[in-house]
Amino acid sequence: MKIKSKILVIAGSDSSGGAGIQADIKTITTLGSYAMTAITAITSQNTTGVNSIIPIHSKEISNQIEFTAKDIKPDGVKIGMLHSKSIINSVVKSLKKIRAKKIILDPVMVAKGGRKLINNQAIKILKYNFLSYADLITPNIPEAEVLTNSKIESIKDVILAGNKLLKLGAKNVLIKGGHLKSKNIQDVLISKDELVIFRNKKINTKNSHGTGCTLSSAIATYFACGKTLKKSCEMGIKYVNHSIRTQPNLGKGNGPINHLNSIQIKKIFR
Ligand SMILES: Nc1ncnc2c1ncn2[C@@H]1O[C@H](COP(=O)(O)OP(=O)(O)OP(=O)(O)O)[C@@H](O)[C@H]1O
Ligand SMILES: [Mg+2]
Numbered sequence: 001m002k003i004k005s006k007i008l009v010i011a012g013s014d015s016s017g018g019a020g021i022q023a024d025i026k027t028i029t030t031l032g033s034y035a036m037t038a039i040t041a042i043t044s045q046n047t048t049g050v051n052s053i054i055p056i057h058s059k060e061i062s063n064q065i066e067f068t069a070k071d072i073k074p075d076g077v078k079i080g081m082l083h084s085k086s087i088i089n090s091v092v093k094s095l096k097k098i099r100a101k102k103i104i105l106d107p108v109m110v111a112k113g114g115r116k117l118i119n120n121q122a123i124k125i126l127k128y129n130f131l132s133y134a135d136l137i138t139p140n141i142p143e144a145e146v147l148t149n150s151k152i153e154s155i156k157d158v159i160l161a162g163n164k165l166l167k168l169g170a171k172n173v174l175i176k177g178g179h180l181k182s183k184n185i186q187d188v189l190i191s192k193d194e195l196v197i198f199r200n201k202k203i204n205t206k207n208s209h210g211t212g213c214t215l216s217s218a219i220a221t222y223f224a225c226g227k228t229l230k231k232s233c234e235m236g237i238k239y240v241n242h243s244i245r246t247q248p249n250l251g252k253g254n255g256p257i258n259h260l261n262s263i264q265i266k267k268i269f270r
Pocket of ligand 1: 019139140141176178179185187200202203205208209210211212213215241
């Protein structure tokens with residue numbers, strides 16, 4: 001099979017394989033593209049929780065980005081958790097140096113249980129220096145709340161928060177609806193001239209580990225392959241939905257989804 005695009009992923013490693021870099025590589029590969037990585041942290045975790053986190057030094061993250069891209073130029077970039085001010089700054093610097101394009105930023109900062117994963121200084125830098133640099137940001141509800149200093153309890157609140165993020169400089173915003181209490185899941189794409197609500201039936205499962213990482217990687221892949229952002233979001237959401245539906249039921253806790261599900265989607269891909 002011919003490689004359709006080359007994606008650079010900047011994110012942390014999840015030893016359990018369901019989220020992080022591992023989920024990103026599986027997603028990009030399944031969708032027919034080539035994955036490269038710059039690892040920002042190494043975690044030991046399983047489906048029941050995180051055991052330890054070892055951050056990688058910002059200089060070494062930059063080395064991975066710059067040395068890799070010097071040889072194989074990425075067509076798109078997916079960025080996951082960047083946990084400190086110095087890491088965010090050096091990642092931006094490196095991305096500018098390699099003239100990165102088609103950047104999808106998943107501003108990971110709140111864990112499933114609501115705990116903040118990055119400090120306030122890093123959140124500030126993310127908000128004021130980084131949002132405007134990405135082509136699309138994909139916060140979940142708690143992350144959109146932190147970035148906009150607002151409470152989100154309804155779809156109206158989601159749209160208000162999305163517009164706030166545009167005012168802060170974001171080019172395009174996809175606020176993911178996995179955390180909103182409702183029968184259907186609504187993911188909302190907001191840009192200057194467009195508002196699209198993607199609606200899906202909420203799947204009743206305990207296994208949704210890595211849905212956010214998987215979605216942003218799928219969107220980055222479709223986008224790098226030449227789809228519009230709207231189409232990339234639509235197809236990415238479909239891919240995650242299929243992956244949740246066919247989840248393999250592994251582990252005792254919040255188990256992984258099935259990244260190998262894309263047979264139907266591949267037929268219409270490109
Ligand atoms: N129970 C579910 N049924 C259907 N779709 C879901 C479900 N949970 C999440 N999704 C979808 O998964 C995608 C990721 O959304 P979510 O809000 O879970 O992101 P996240 O909180 O960043 O995930 P993560 O915990 O992996 O960081 C969205 O497209 C969302 O609609
Ligand atoms: Mg997330």
